[in-house]
Amino acid sequence: GAVVSQHPSWVICKSGTSVKIECRSLDFQATTMFWYRQFPKQSLMLMATSNEGSKATYEQGVEKDKFLINHASLTLSTLTVTSAHPEDSSFYICSAGPGTIGTDTQYFGPGTRLTVL
């Protein structure tokens, strides 16, 4: 099956700093990628839809200026958590699909665990 990678797998940072998380589709091109957040013992919540070559679409309640998304190529989307605070500590997961017409299977990255001190 298709493979999606994320980097880093975990990161610890000080409050007020910015952290960039990369999501790559390794063996297919993805015009659309999705970013989810998972708090401990909770389900995944969609944060935003990342669109190659255009602005991301954010879900209600997600601050676009705090969570910057850049989808500069067909295989890479980045999520930057700006001025991170302890409440941003979470598990961030991306997904992507080949986008073939009629195909709706998403492949998930392994996730990035962010801890803000």
Added chain:
Amino acid sequence: AQSVTQLDSHVSVSEGTPVLLRCNYSSSYSPSLFWYVQHPNKGLQLLLKYTSAATLVKGINGFEAEFKKSETSFHLTKPSAHMSDAAEYFCVVIRNSGNTPLVFGKGTRLSVIA
């Protein structure tokens, strides 16, 4: 809007006994439904998916699920639980058709007792 409800937050079974994880869905049209599993500190793995073909869907590791439109259900089953099945299971529906985001249920934690 599409949504799923997982009826149990925690299910505990003995090793070798059947597993039943319940999920009901709400959709304005024929949905695409999925079950994903998440082991501790690991990524999400697709168990199986339903996309309007056969109503009984077989997945990996001996799991299967049956789509029942009359009951708006998509329960996950396995005849005999293994210790390695202990994990968090998510019932998922796709928001729209095609390459669109997924809507996750709250999850069911499966414990397997030796």
